[in-house]
Amino acid sequence: MRNTDEMKRSSAEASDEATIVVNETGVIQSMNENALQLFQLDAEATGKVIQELVPGLNSNTMKQGVITQHVGRNSNGQQFPLFLRKNLFTINKIKYALLILHENTNSSMPGMEPQKVLNELLDMKYALDESTIVAITDQTGKINYVNEKFCEISKYTNEELIGRDHRIINSGYHSKDFMRNLWRTIANGKVWRGEVKNRAKDGSHYWVDTTIVPFLNDKGKPHQYLAIRKEITEHKLVVDKLQKSIQELVDLKFALDASSIVAITDKQGKITYVNDQFVHISKYGRKELIGRTHAIINSGFHPKSFFKDLWKTIGTGEVWNGEIKNKAKDGTYYWVDTTIVPFLDGQGKPYQYLAIRSEITKRKRIEEELQHTMNRIINVQEEERKRLSREIHDGIGQNLYSHLITINRLSTEVNHPLLEQMLEEATELIQEVRDFSWELRPSVLDDLGLIPAIRSFLNRFSESYHIDVYFDCSLSNRLDSNIEITIYRIIQEALTNVRKYAATDQAAVTVRKVESFIRVTVEDKGKGFDREQLSSGVGLISMKERARSVAGEIQVKSTPGEGTIVVLEIPT
Template sequence: MDKDSQIQLNNNNTPASRNATILVDGKGLIAYSNQQACHIFGYEYGEMTGSELNKFMPEIDVYTAKEGMIIHQLGKHRMGHDFSLFFRINAFCFGTNQFFLIVFNSVKDQSRLKSAHAYHLNELVDLKYALDESTIVAFTDQRGIITYVNDKFCEVSKYSAEELIGKDHRMINSGYHSKEFMKELWQTIGNGEVWRGEIKNQAKDGSYYWVDTTIVPFLNEKGKPYKYLAIRNEITEYKQVVDELKKSVNELSDLKFALDASSIVAITDQKGIIHYVNDQFCRISKYSRDELIGKDHRIINSGYHHKRFFADLWRTIASGIVWKGEIKNRAKDGTYYWVDTTIVPFLDEHRRPYQYLAIRHEITKRKKAEEELQLMMTKIINVQEEERRRLSRELHDGIGQNLYSHLITINRLQSDVNHPLLDQMQDEAAEIIEELRDLSWTLRPSVLDDLGLIPAIRSFLVRFSDHTHINVYFDCYLNTRLNENKEITIYRIIQEALTNIRKYADTEEATVTIREMEDEVRVMIEDKGKGFDIQAVSRGVGLFSMEERAKAVKGNITIQSLKDKGTKIILDVPL
């Protein structure tokens, strides 16, 4: 018998094996294909014989396939479409010729196999083990009756396999989902389509758990589901986190609504370019949202604040620190408004600001009231100074001159009459004159009006040191003569500060420094005495007076003090 007659079978015979088989020679030509093999490729029995195997299985390489490997590749049907094939290849020699026997495994569900993979049988076992360890797995028949559950299913549901097999999934129904939800699920898988979603189930002990579920229908030759594979992953903690996040989002939405209803809100990038404004911002600034987005806040700059004010603002927020303060802005129509402002930097992973949130509250009415109050305080201070000036002049020019005349009269009497009472009257008159001079000086030194601030301060410091025995070092660099109100303010604050040093500092030295800077005059009064806790000490009349005087000339006063470290008072007055 020749080779062909030995390997050919009678065309009219049906092979005993239920598996499809193809025999391929060493050249890759089909020497034989049984009826099942022809059927799965869409050919009549015998039509494939003599053809190249790659015509039907384009990806196959019979020379490199390993013994005992189940291979999954795509076959080419006679009608032109691709379909999945599972097969094994066994190589053998017949005489001097090499042959390859391809045995196809029956695959009932081929509807969703799109790509080619190859697995060893032991790899399939490993895959099943990994799936069972990590995933909740269940098989049901086409009616939904459970036919298989893995250990993970039992662990999560707290039912035994015996309690689950033969039942349907209503056993773990939590009642959370609507009938429409379940109806849509069954319609999907009943049509042979994969269903994915999240389901809340109830365990045997009454506790609830969530599972991320994929249900895969297995289809028969007619494309109808004959069983379902449900693969689930427990996501209970995830759902709890999501619920908390939803609550947080709702709370944030409520907060945003409340914030937008009550506050002026803007968000800028790290360069100060506006990215978001709320309706309140547009209302008060009288600019539209389109006019503001993409601009910076210079669009509403009123010019009221000094450059150093904004330099300090930017230095603060660029350092990642919240800035709080009051800003005067200008609306589109040229009107001015005040806002109490808080600017919050948002920091990236490097602790650098990537955007800023500015929350403002309009305080225009309050600032107007403060300005009116400040104007009234300024008037009171001016009236007070005028009254001091008048009293000082009266004491000096009126009572003082009269007393001086009496002293001259007493001196003349002493030249004619030698009596102890005249000597006593002379001493008492001299003491009264000196006290009047001190009182007049305290009320309003004439040198301040006649010669100006610096001579008045020098004269005051000499008198202060003589009376208190506290050495005061005076350092002055001032080329500009200030207006009367500013000079009086500086003089009075130095006077009040040194009086407090005399009363409370317990020191023998102090320093007064005056510096003319670019656009302001800075005055510092410093001592190295006892110091005090600023937070613990209540604001007295002296401090209140200094603050109000500074405000009256649009200046600013700050006090720095530490226990046993001394005190420093800094006054900044604009030129």
């Protein structure tokens, strides 16, 4: 009773429709009043099979919710057309089918009225034509229909397309196998999807994302095809450019990996990637490097200020260039010319760093040998200057002084006008010899040190060339002899350039101890010169070699009309 009541409640859900409940074997369980009227029955046909009322109906093969057309037979044996829809439900784990029936009177089937169906089809066609490129061909591929979008993109008229096949827009881009596979798919009644490159009437090319749907006859064979296309030319161009860009990046990476030592670190400096060249030169395994910082290859050669400047540069998003001495796993040293490029996020902050290095160990070895040779030349030169200075001072100078004494003694005994002339000439020669000896190597530099030597030189310089030189020094102790000689010679060279080129009567020399280095500046407010003339005519090469001999650096800055400043920095 409970099952019967529930079935009747299920039937009542569509009380304005004829309903029949059947079990899985098709046996009728209940019928509502509308169903009895439809089949002209006086009482329910409970216990009968549904085929007695609807011949040929198999309720098990019907799809749920799908409307199908059948023929019904009433109690008088008369047949009439029916529309049926099946809904499934379960009572006490037993499955039943609720059959909803409508007599086909062209007006009784809700949602199936011919005009409504026609309107829906027209709306669908309109929406399709507005949004997509549509064509219909027969089973041989001849075009039967094209919409306006097809004509618009192909640049052919409707008359030029109807009756032709799609070879009229074949671009020749796709292989024969591509087209053969397409036709094999749709000829077998299957939908084909893919991207096709076509050619318009004016010779331009365009891409379409294509879906071809076969329409099958009652024998399951295609009798026509509906092709729905969406233009994707711009999309393909973007994809092609992206693919080319990716390929270029792949090629660049290959070239970079083949020619350079490459590493990528995160913003904390931890290594996230190294190439084979890095592994080879560092002699560390890749697993030993990933997750570590570059401290693993730190040689200890560079001061902390060197790396502080490096991180300050890249931390602000700027590229850093320089030469670094590293230490490999086996303890050997190698030099690399390094460029570190920060990768910036949307806020302009570095989120990782790309380091590209080239090994320059051999070059640095040659440079060191050349520098060593240059240092030896400078030292030999200074020693020779020192020797000549003493020989001139102690030899020629003493002899001239003896001659001066002799002339003085002679002038007291003999009165002759030539003796006074000889006395003047001997005095001038002695002074010139002393000046020449001083230029070669002032003895005060060796005997008393840098500061007295500079003061003595500046006094002589001011008296001889009438240039007032302001001098300020904060040094209290003597320096290494090579550093003292370097500072003295660069001041000497810089002031010589002031005398020759600056056209000024004032200059300033400053010597300061700043943190871990000595800074020397020679400044004037003369006429200055153009930066393009920086490498010639100002003795810069000589000063740079002097500075390099004691691991120092020198900079010369000048602006026409504003003067020149020479800055020397030597680490201590």
